[in-house]
Structure formats: structure tokens, C-alpha cells
Amino acid sequence: MPHSIRLRTFRDLLNDGAVVDDPERIATYTTDQRQLFTGAALAVLKPTMTKQVADIVRLAAQLGIGIVPQGGNTSYCGGATPDASGRQIIVSLERMDKIREVDPVSMSISVDAGAILKNVQDAAANAGLLLPLSLGAEGSCRIGGNIGTNAGGLSVVRYGMTRDLLLGIEAVLADGTVVSDMRKLRKNNTGYDVKQCFVGSEGTLGIVTGAVLRLAPLPTRRATAWLKLANGAPLAELLALVRRESADLLTTFEFMTARSVALATEVLTDPPSLRAGPAGAVLVEFASSSRHLDLDELLEAVLAEAIEFGWLEDAFLAQSGSQRTAMWRLRETIPEGEKRRNGSVKHDISVPLSSIQRFLDLAGSHVRSYDVDLELSVYGHVGDGNLHYNVLVPPGVDRLEFTKRIDGSLSLQLYDTAAALGGSFSAEHGVGRFKKHLLERYGDVGRIAAMRRIKTAFDPANIMNAGAVVRPLGEKSAC
Incomplete structure (x- = not known):
């Protein structure tokens, strides 16, 4: 035709x-x-x-x-x-952007899949509630995509990934059938949890058109601190201390190397005077909706312990909203700093918390062996084991050519290291088209077989985002 x-x-x-x-x-x-x-x-x-x-x-x-x-x-x-x-x-889905309902009693929000994440956050906040999903692209990413990639972000350590916030879903299958399960229920054990099939599917099983998301009480108090890590500071042990002593009020534990902090500082017109220690820096934040908890006092006590152990060179508590904003601006400007400097080859690594330092040591050794002149920008949501381990593109070098070269060599060494430690090559960015070969390289054979069966059952003609994530049954690998 x-x-x-x-x-x-x-x-x-x-x-x-x-x-x-x-x-x-x-x-x-x-x-x-x-x-x-x-x-x-x-x-x-x-x-x-x-x-x-x-x-x-x-x-x-x-x-x-x-x-x-x-x-x-x-x-x-x-x-x-x-x-x-x-x-x-x-x-x-950009024109399907309605907020369908905010239910303060059920603490849920029902939206079109094309709703921009920031708009959904604002709608929840206007009702005195919090949508805990927060990430750098929240001003442009949309809820359907967040579900399709199981987006994580800055508050996973306390609230979990998108998967943990999803209560109900509406989706269109490959034959046009509409799955309508927009219920607000926390408990619903009535067979297969079909909505979870769409989480992380990246549009390969159908098109998500609506979602019901779990909300939380809106924090009215926050305590935020910038930590300068001493040489040899054990990240996992520091996180365990902060989490344990905060009575589960910890929402953020963001790690940054000194190079990452410097990249952000170079971009900002009025950068704060915050710096990293010999082992980097951590942005830590407690949050609560209670009027009766003194979070600053609690955070000070926890950090005093960490200083006693010799894990911190110094710690700076935000004394005002503007100081807190400055700390967050520094963290959130790192990707822009990388971009301004000629870009980076991104590695979205996830490893068990107990293996973070081991990964950093081994990965650093691989980079030095590959090219001692390469620079790194390493940061991430260490509270959930996620590191953005990025290799900076050298000045004057073509970004695409450099990316292709690193992807076929050094990247595989980094992914091999993560896999050997029980980790993953994709913590929160998904698989898409670019990482499908990595799924076949590192994925469990049985799990991939199950994924291919699910893909074929949902989409037998392979019309939904063909070429992304996983091959259907009967299609041979191009590798």
C-alpha cells in the first residue's frame, strides 16, 4: 500500500x-x-x-x-x-497529559501516561502530598516513559523505583485490546500482576496510556548536609550508619568524586564554595512530614559519629533554603558539566552496596591500564548501589568516535567487573536499542528465554518497538 x-x-x-x-x-x-x-x-x-x-x-x-x-x-x-x-x-503521548484525579485519602494520583513528571509532582504537592519519583529529566520526561524504563532517581533509597510506586495501569496491547486496571489498591492478589509486565518493557509489550501512582506525606522539614569524605572513607559503612541512625528518614545519599564536583563548579556562574574531600563528597538529606522531629539535631549527631570514626574531613549543614538549593544545584549540574567539557561515555552501573568500593578500585585499575590519561566523572545514587561511571571525552576528540571505541573495549571490562560482583550494566537507564547486546552478553539464559516468551505472547507479530530490549522467539541474534 x-x-x-x-x-x-x-x-x-x-x-x-x-x-x-x-x-x-x-x-x-x-x-x-x-x-x-x-x-x-x-x-x-x-x-x-x-x-x-x-x-x-x-x-x-x-x-x-x-x-x-x-x-x-x-x-x-x-x-x-x-x-x-x-x-x-x-x-x-505528549497530548495525553491530563491529571485525572488526586485522591488525598487514598494517597494516590491517577494520570495520563503523557503527563510530564514535574507536573504530576506539582499536582501532588498542591494536595499536600509527595510523588517521590524525582530525577534530572523531570521537567521533560513523561510518566509512561518512567514506567517503561522503571526510572529511579534521587529518592530510591527511601521510596523505591517507579515499580514500587505503581498501583494501577491502563495500557493498549499489540492487537488494540485495552488493559484497564486503574485501581488504587495496595492489596490485590487476584492472579498475575499484569501491570508489572509493562514496568521496564520500554514499549515492547504495549503502550501505557494511564497510571495510578502511590503518594507519600509531603515533607515539611528537611535536613541537608554536604560531606567531605576522608581518604579511605568506606561508603557502604557510612551509608549503613546514616540509614540506621536516621530511623529511616534518609531520602538522599548522593556520591560525587572531586572531578565531578569540579565539572559542575566550572559551569555555574555563582558556584557555592563547597568542595570534595580526598575520597569525594556525599550529599545527604533527611526529610519528614512531622512537626515534632528535630532533623538538624539528628543529622548533626549522626555526622558527629562519622567524624569520630575518621570517615569525614568535614561536614556542612545547610542553614537555609538557599544553602540547600546550592548543594542540590551543584549535584544536579554534573551532567551539564560533562556535556560542556565535550561529553562523556556513560556507564549506568549497579552493584551490591557491599561491593561499591571494590568496584571503584577494580574499575579505576582498568581505566588506568587502558589509558592513564583518561579522566572520569563518577557520581550516583549510592544509597541504592547505582554509580554513573562516566569516561570523559578528551578535548578535541570526536565524541561519537570516542564513544564507539570505548563501548567496544573499556566499557566491556567495566561491565565484566560489575557482573563479577553480582551487579548490572544498567541500573536505571534501561536497555533500549543500544544495550540489547549487553543483555544477551550478561543476562541469565533462563531469564532471557522467559523475556522472549513474554514478548512473543504479548506481541506475536513484533510490531511494538521492534529492535528494542529483547528479541522475540524465532528471531536470531545479530551478534
């Missing part, structure tokens, strides 16, 4: 404004967030309701056209980017 006729059939379902086929406008949807790959698409479709999504999927299945669901297009692994064949359509 000619291209123009196929597009006309989609226009009949939607309207002209919902079907984008202008090459220049399509181009803004076909390149991944890190600009490592540009695909091609027949068109970009922008439905406004679940019924339209179901109609699109049914028609695409009849025409044999592939579908790539897309939210904010912030994936670091190409999970929302079409392939180069030009035989896929992008279904953008």
Missing part, C-alpha cells in the same frame, strides 16, 4: 493536526536524547485519548506497520527511537 494511502487511513482515525508527516517536524522525534543515533519514521501520531491509541494500534497491526511509543524522548539507550528502516510510526 502506498505511503500516502497509509497515512490517509490514520488521518481518518485522528485529524490532520494529530498526524505529522513533514520530514523536518518528524526529525525532532527520530534522534535519541544523547544524539548517538537517528532513525526514520513514516509519521508521528499524537492521540489525545486511549481509544485513539487502541484504534491506531489495531490499524497498524492490520497494515503490518511497526510502532514506537514515545513520551518525552529522554531515553539514554535509544528506547524511544525508531530504527532506520522507515517502516515504523512513532506514537507520541
Whole structure:
């Protein structure tokens, strides 16, 4: 069927404004967030309701056209980017952005999958509640993508990943069937927990169109501190101390090396005078909704213990909201600092907490052996075992060529090290298109077989984000 006729059939379902086929406008949807790959698409479709999504999927299945669901297009692994064949359509959820309901009593919020994370946070806050999911891209990433990648972020140590916040879901399967399970229940043991199949699936099993998320009491008090780590400071033991003595009030435990802090400082026009110690720095924060807890006093007591043990050179408690903001700005500017310096090759490593220092030691040895002149930017949510172990692109070197070279050599040594310690090559960024070969290299054979069976059962014609995450049964590996 000619291209123009196929597009006309989609226009009949939607309207002209919902079907984008202008090459220049399509181009803004076909390149991944890190600009490592540009695909091609027949068109970009922008439905406004679940019924339209179901109609699109049914028609695409009849025409044999592939579908790539897309939210904010912030994936670091190409999970929302079409392939180069030009035989896929992008279904953008950007116009499905409604806050459906905030229920303060049930402490839940029901939203369209295209709702921007920051807007959902704000809607919860306006009701005196907290959506604990928080990450750097929250101003542009969307809830459907957060579910598709099982996004983590800055508060996982206390509240868990997206998976832990998901109460209900609405999704469209590959044949157009709508799964409608938008219930607010904490307990519902009625067979398979189907909603969890979509968590981490990156659009390969269907299109998430709605979600019910668990909320928490809105913190009214916070205590925040910047810690300068002494030489040889044991990260895991420090975390254990802070977590134990805080009575589970710890929300943030962010680790940064001195190089990462310096990169952020170079970017800021008015940087705070905060620095890292010989072993780096940690941003730690307690939060509570109680009016009766003195968090500053508690944090001071905990840090006094850490100083006694010789783990900290110094610790600075935020004395005002502006000081707290300055600490957070320094942490959150690290990715921009890397970008301004010519970019980095990113490694989203996860290892057991007890193995973090061992990984840092072994990985550092691998980097020095590979090229003693390479610089690193290492930071992350150490509270949940996640390290962003990034190799900086040397000045004057082509970023894409350098990335390709590192990915095929040093990166594998780093992933081998993480795997040997019981860790993972992807803590929170997902698999997408770019890391599918790593899943096949490091994944358990039985687990991958189960994933392939699930993919084939949900999407027998392989029209949902084909080429991402996992191969269906019957498709041979390209490796």
C-alpha cells in the first residue's frame, strides 16, 4: 500500500493536526536524547485519548506497520527511537497529559501516561502530598516513559523505583485490546500482576496510556548536609550508619568524586564554595512530614559519629533554603558539566552496596591500564548501589568516535567487573536499542528465554518497538 494511502487511513482515525508527516517536524522525534543515533519514521501520531491509541494500534497491526511509543524522548539507550528502516510510526503521548484525579485519602494520583513528571509532582504537592519519583529529566520526561524504563532517581533509597510506586495501569496491547486496571489498591492478589509486565518493557509489550501512582506525606522539614569524605572513607559503612541512625528518614545519599564536583563548579556562574574531600563528597538529606522531629539535631549527631570514626574531613549543614538549593544545584549540574567539557561515555552501573568500593578500585585499575590519561566523572545514587561511571571525552576528540571505541573495549571490562560482583550494566537507564547486546552478553539464559516468551505472547507479530530490549522467539541474534 502506498505511503500516502497509509497515512490517509490514520488521518481518518485522528485529524490532520494529530498526524505529522513533514520530514523536518518528524526529525525532532527520530534522534535519541544523547544524539548517538537517528532513525526514520513514516509519521508521528499524537492521540489525545486511549481509544485513539487502541484504534491506531489495531490499524497498524492490520497494515503490518511497526510502532514506537514515545513520551518525552529522554531515553539514554535509544528506547524511544525508531530504527532506520522507515517502516515504523512513532506514537507520541505528549497530548495525553491530563491529571485525572488526586485522591488525598487514598494517597494516590491517577494520570495520563503523557503527563510530564514535574507536573504530576506539582499536582501532588498542591494536595499536600509527595510523588517521590524525582530525577534530572523531570521537567521533560513523561510518566509512561518512567514506567517503561522503571526510572529511579534521587529518592530510591527511601521510596523505591517507579515499580514500587505503581498501583494501577491502563495500557493498549499489540492487537488494540485495552488493559484497564486503574485501581488504587495496595492489596490485590487476584492472579498475575499484569501491570508489572509493562514496568521496564520500554514499549515492547504495549503502550501505557494511564497510571495510578502511590503518594507519600509531603515533607515539611528537611535536613541537608554536604560531606567531605576522608581518604579511605568506606561508603557502604557510612551509608549503613546514616540509614540506621536516621530511623529511616534518609531520602538522599548522593556520591560525587572531586572531578565531578569540579565539572559542575566550572559551569555555574555563582558556584557555592563547597568542595570534595580526598575520597569525594556525599550529599545527604533527611526529610519528614512531622512537626515534632528535630532533623538538624539528628543529622548533626549522626555526622558527629562519622567524624569520630575518621570517615569525614568535614561536614556542612545547610542553614537555609538557599544553602540547600546550592548543594542540590551543584549535584544536579554534573551532567551539564560533562556535556560542556565535550561529553562523556556513560556507564549506568549497579552493584551490591557491599561491593561499591571494590568496584571503584577494580574499575579505576582498568581505566588506568587502558589509558592513564583518561579522566572520569563518577557520581550516583549510592544509597541504592547505582554509580554513573562516566569516561570523559578528551578535548578535541570526536565524541561519537570516542564513544564507539570505548563501548567496544573499556566499557566491556567495566561491565565484566560489575557482573563479577553480582551487579548490572544498567541500573536505571534501561536497555533500549543500544544495550540489547549487553543483555544477551550478561543476562541469565533462563531469564532471557522467559523475556522472549513474554514478548512473543504479548506481541506475536513484533510490531511494538521492534529492535528494542529483547528479541522475540524465532528471531536470531545479530551478534
